[in-house]
Amino acid sequence: MGAVPKTALNMVCFSPKKFDIAILKEIIRGGVDKIRESGASLLGGHSVDDEEIKYGLAVTGIVHPDKVILNEGAGAGDALILTKPLGTGILNTGIKGNMVNGHVVERLIEVMAMLNRKASEVMLSVRVNAATDVTGFGLAGHLKEMVKENIGVQVFGNKLPYFEEAVDLAKSGFIPGGLYRNRDFYKEHIVAENQGFSYDIIFDPQTSGGLLMAIEAADVPAFAEKAGDVGLDYWIIGKFTNEPKGKIILS
Incomplete structure (x- = not known):
């Protein structure tokens, strides 16, 4: 605890064959909104074709070693x-x-x-x-x-x-x-x-x-x-x- 978020990567599992791509757009939009709110920057991400929807973020932050x-x-x-x-x-x-x-x-x-x-x-x-x-x-x-x-x-x-x-x-x-x-x-x-x-x-x-x-x-x-x-x-x-x-x- 105590770190400030700086960068983020999207991690998403989604099947465009099973779900409307508009759903994925809304998921990504929600993630981007929260990244911006946190003050971090989105650097990119990775997607996997999966019939079970999953979404998350890999976030990197900084904190002074003495203040962890x-x-x-x-x-x-x-x-x-x-x-x-x-x-x-x-x-x-x-x-x-x-x-x-x-x-x-x-x-x-x-x-x-x-x-x-x-x-x-x-x-x-x-x-x-x-x-x-x-x-x-x-x-x-x-x-x-x-x-x-x-x-x-x-x-x-x-x-x-x-x-x-x-x-x-x-x-x-x-x-x-x-x-x-x-x-x-x-x-x-x-x-x-x-x-x-x-x-x-x-x-x-x-x-x-x-x-x-x-x-x-x-x-x-x-x-x-x-x-x-x-x-x-x-x-x-x-x-x-x-x-x-x-x-x-x-x-």
Whole structure:
């Protein structure tokens, strides 16, 4: 973490025999829009004839060696901050089952399409001891990467941000397979008295999730002020603790 993107290469799998080429143009246009928004330049790319559509970017950035932010190094007392709501995995599963209305789909796309650029800039303006983003391993998996066996963390279950629609979808069984796999793999590291929705949501695999960071407690007011200046949403969802090492306490 901490780098500034400079160049990008398109990586796309697409079959013009199966899909209208106009779809590919829209995919590329969306990618170019986000590259420009990030401040990077598109250098080219590579395409593969494939009947399953895939798209991604290979991005190169620069960062001073002394300013690289690792996903470990949090200290006891650091505030745990998250910058996007959880639940994208559950909602995307609901979309596949035609169980999500258009308004919610639009809001979900808006959140997933939002770059973490503002979050990164605000983070770099204060003392941050560790950071990562929340993606396929869910909040629990990426938080475990932050604590390893060196420190503990308390997560405030009632402070977790999530799409409200995810609650009913989860109750109806629209749960992605990745959530079950994450739970099976990471549950031994979780200490939780209540295993309701707040327990399930920490395992939900995220698409384009927010930044998860350990900010020194004394710098939280400065973080809040800077976030307000740029219109960044964020939630303080916990704090790092000395004990129990390697454990995530869901309270």
